[in-house]
Amino acid sequence: MQFGARGFANTGVRDIAAEASVNPALVLRYYGSKEGLFRAALDHSIFMDPVFALEPGTMGQRIVEIFLAANEMPSPLSMMILSAGDPTAHAISVRALDEKVIRPLADYLDGPDAEARAACLNLLWSGFLTAWKLLPIAPLSDDRLPMIAGWLADATQAIVDGKFGPKGSPSAP
Template sequence: MQFGARGFANTGVRDIAAEASVNPALVLRYFGSKEALFRAALDHSIFMDPVLELEPAKMGRQVVEIFLAADEMPSPLSMMILSAGDPTAHAISVRALDEKVIRPLADYLGPPHAEARAACLNLLWSGFLTAWKLLPIAPLSDDRLPMIATWLADATQAIVDGRFGPTGSPSGS
């Protein structure tokens, strides 16, 4: 996908049309604008269902297994990061993140502090995926990845279980 590889500013409707082997006018007819196409691409590529179907007691380990099985950077995350410099794309990304990730994850988690815990999970997962796939750092190299994966699973599970409060202190503090 062009937006995930090049970002919003560096992708044109003609690029998208060429990749789809269609006329650019057809793309604009169906989507109306590049912004609407970006919104549709994000909405289509963000799907939390596999995560929201996990058993809460095993979510940490299972989410990390999903991440490690992925061959490439998740398209919506790279789309949002690479497009953050454009104000319109930024606003679209923030809305999509809230509607498609934070709110459904908060509903899944439930009280206490559901939205804050969902935001913590998004922060944790986005940071890991960015440092592992988009901007790879040496400590996440293959020989160290099992140790990092264990930490990520434990940190995820602590947030899911409510053992780690949204302020960074143990729940109840």
């Protein structure tokens, strides 16, 4: 996907049409604009159903297994990060993140501070994936990954279980 590899500013409708082997006018007919195409690409690529199918009591370990099984950076995260410099793409990304990740994850978590805990999970997961896949840092090398995966599983589970949350919240220690 062009947006995930090059970002919003460096991707044109012609690039995407060429990759799909269609006329650029057809892309614009269906999506209206490059912004409409970006919105549709994000909406299509953010797929949280596997997360919501997990039992809350095992989410920490299972989410780490899902991350480690992925061979590449999740497309929606790279699309959002690489496109954050464009105000229009930024606004589209923030809306998609709220509507497709934060609010549904808060509904899944339920309980005290569910929305704040959902935001904490998003922060934890996107930070890990960014430092591991998009901007790889040496401390996340293969030989250290099992230790870090264990930490990520524990941190995720603590947030899911309501044992960790924003300072001053009922779920904070």
